Amino acid sequence: MTMAAGHGASVRIKSCGKTFADGTRALEPATLDIARGETLVLLGPSGCGKTTMLRIIAGLELPDPGGRVLFDGNDMTSVPIERRNVGMVFQSYALFPNMSVADNIGYGLKIRGMAQQARAARIAELVALTNITGLENRRIDQLSGGQRQRVALARAVAIRPGILLLDEPLTALDAALRDRLRGELNRLLRALGITTIYVTHDQSEAMELGDRIVVMQKGAIAQIGTPREIYFKPKNRFVAEFIGAANIIEAPVENGHLVLPGGRQPIGGDANLAATIAMIRPETIEVVDPARAPLTGTIDSVSFIGNRQRMIVSGASDKLLTIDAPNTVKVQAGERIGLSMVPDAVRLLPPEN
Ligand SMILES: Nc1ncnc2c1ncn2[C@@H]1O[C@H](COP(=O)(O)OP(=O)(O)OP(=O)(O)O)[C@@H](O)[C@H]1O
Ligand SMILES: [Mg+2]
Structure with missing residues (x-):
């Protein structure tokens, strides 16, 4: 040939x-x-x-x-x-x-x-x-x-x-x-x-x-x-965990929201599942004023990685959340923060068998 x-x-x-x-x-x-x-x-x-x-x-x-x-x-x-x-x-x-x-x-x-x-x-x-x-x-x-x-x-x-x-x-x-x-x-x-x-x-x-x-x-x-x-x-x-960093969260869904310890996060797409596993990429979470955020948490640690900084946040979800924020955001460990993300940043995953 x-x-x-x-x-x-x-x-x-x-x-x-x-x-x-x-x-x-x-x-x-x-x-x-x-x-x-x-x-x-x-x-x-x-x-x-x-x-x-x-x-x-x-x-x-x-x-x-x-x-x-x-x-x-x-x-x-x-x-x-x-x-x-x-x-x-x-x-x-x-x-x-x-x-x-x-x-x-x-x-x-x-x-x-x-x-x-x-x-x-x-x-x-x-x-x-x-x-x-x-x-x-x-x-x-x-x-x-x-x-x-x-x-x-x-x-x-x-x-x-x-x-x-x-x-x-x-x-x-x-x-x-x-x-x-x-x-x-x-x-x-x-x-x-x-x-x-x-x-x-x-x-x-x-x-x-x-x-x-x-x-x-x-x-x-x-x-x-x-x-x-x-x-x-x-x-x-x-797949979620093999490609890049991923927050994997287990939480019930109610009226198009993930119900989390730190608040209610709106979700996009197929929001009909009752209880679910959701994935959130660390860079899709934005740090905002806790007074006007749907979700709040407390910073456990911040590490400066050069082109960004990685934060570990407790109290927002069932597990520690990882956030990758721009290197200009000024926060420190112990601080209470608001977390904001677009609904489509929450990806619902099928339950595991
Ligand atoms: N000739 C062989 N006889 C028996 N088992 C084999 C043979 N060649 C590969 N395997 C087995 O088949 C499976 C797949 O092997 P393969 O070499 O395709 O993996 P891979 O994804 O390329 O892994 P790696 O990233 O380590 O190279 C492995 O469990 C391996 O031990
Ligand atoms: Mg090989």
């Missing part, structure tokens, strides 16, 4: 589950559609099945009987990886340590029979694209982690894949480098227009890179949505 450069293939995963030979159920049957050129992030804690899902898409693993993988509508389920036109960066990069940078990048081109001269030109293009000029003749074991990451990426896109599969490509790097490469990677993916499936357990990476995010929990899909949908409208407590 050939695909034009710069045009990703669409991916359809149909009822793909995975039970390993030893009986481990790594993946519940999952169905997913990924559009051409889309970046889809698989996000979830260690062991939730992210790599397994990626390996099924790559052709390194067969789904359980009944599962199917389609690229641009063509059934690829039993097509081996070398005939799927996918580029892959593994969790551990999997570069050839004794080969030079250039030979690593050109490896896929060579085994596909590309002539030496064309290969050299393509390698030069990728070296420039991934910002590793000057390192072409180094061996992999003479590179830093960030440089290895770039080589792995260059090698994966060298063959002009229709689909790029990235398994936690940044986790081995320190935080500052990770942030920078994340931005670079984002620009690169947009420029290449390749369909990308990106695995991570880092929620800020998922938010920045993903057109959509698939949150996975114990081998199952907990929620699929845009970063905004996942953040503001999590379907359940697991």
Whole structure:
């Protein structure tokens, strides 16, 4: 199957589950559609099945009987990886340590029979694209982690894949480098227009890179949505707590209000549930004059975090509430404050079973 450069293939995963030979159920049957050129992030804690899902898409693993993988509508389920036109960066990069940078990048081109001269030109293009000029003749074991990451990426896109599969490509790097490469990677993916499936357990990476995010929990899909949908409208407590900080409150609902120890908070949306679990993001709560607030509490502690300050407040809800306020708000521990938020900031979650 050939695909034009710069045009990703669409991916359809149909009822793909995975039970390993030893009986481990790594993946519940999952169905997913990924559009051409889309970046889809698989996000979830260690062991939730992210790599397994990626390996099924790559052709390194067969789904359980009944599962199917389609690229641009063509059934690829039993097509081996070398005939799927996918580029892959593994969790551990999997570069050839004794080969030079250039030979690593050109490896896929060579085994596909590309002539030496064309290969050299393509390698030069990728070296420039991934910002590793000057390192072409180094061996992999003479590179830093960030440089290895770039080589792995260059090698994966060298063959002009229709689909790029990235398994936690940044986790081995320190935080500052990770942030920078994340931005670079984002620009690169947009420029290449390749369909990308990106695995991570880092929620800020998922938010920045993903057109959509698939949150996975114990081998199952907990929620699929845009970063905004996942953040503001999590379907359940697991998603709410996995993405960003969340106040989880248990309180009865009466006439469109959450009835809390510190007052009555109006809620938006589906306010018909009788007793419920609600989620409130810390930055949606505003500190106001307690005399004119629907909800009041007492500040237990304030920590200055630079770009904001985090307050822990007691007495407002059944548990301590976390508030992220602008760094200019002047408050101190022991002070009684009013809490204000728009009704839609309260997200009702289904009861837990
Ligand atoms: N070959 C295998 N045989 C048996 N069990 C396996 C095999 N490979 C993975 N598993 C199990 O399947 C589950 C999912 O593994 P997977 O590697 O997909 O998780 P992951 O989400 O990628 O985790 P991490 O973030 O740690 O990389 C785990 O419980 C794992 O131990
Ligand atoms: Mg993994």
